Amino acid sequence: xxxxxxxxxxxxxxxxxxxxxxxxxxxxxxxxxxxxxxxxxxxxxxxxxxxxxxxxxxxxxxxxxxxxxxxxxxxxxxxxxxxxxxxxxxxxxxxxxxxxxxxxxxxxxxxxxxxxxxxxxxx
Numbered sequence: 189x190x191x192x193x194x195x196x197x198x199x200x201x202x203x204x205x206x207x208x209x210x211x212x213x214x215x216x217x218x219x220x221x222x223x224x225x226x227x228x229x230x231x232x233x234x235x236x237x238x239x240x241x242x243x244x245x246x247x248x249x250x251x252x253x254x255x256x257x258x259x260x261x262x263x264x265x266x267x268x269x270x271x272x273x274x275x276x277x278x279x280x281x282x283x284x285x286x287x288x289x290x291x292x293x294x295x296x297x298x299x300x301x302x303x304x305x306x307x308x309x310x311x
Contacts, residue, residue: 203261207244211246212241218237224275244267251310254310257307257309261304276289
């Protein structure tokens with residue numbers, strides 16, 4: 189395995205693993221995550237959360253194992269942008285909450301960038 193190949197496999201493991209861990213973790217904290225979603229007007233927040241968690245877990249595994257990794261990465265990029273728009277609405281916040289949401293957006297922008305690199309390599 190060449191160094192670039194190793195780096196791509198390792199990177200796919202890290203970025204895919206992020207979504208696998210997050211997706212599985214949501215099942216252990218469903219009420220704590222669904223409540224803010226419902227407060228933001230998401231109908232059937234619990235069911236939406238379960239569907240999203242299944243998607244991010246499966247798509248994360250697809251990225252890790254290179255199974256349609258390009259499509260999975262694009263799906264996760266879209267998922268991340270939509271989830272950020274809904275959950276990290278810094279434009280509606282003040283003080284520390286605003287700063288935390290902005291930091292979340294910055295981090296998620298980097299994650300989307302990494303997913304786009306995976307997508308570019310996955311097609």
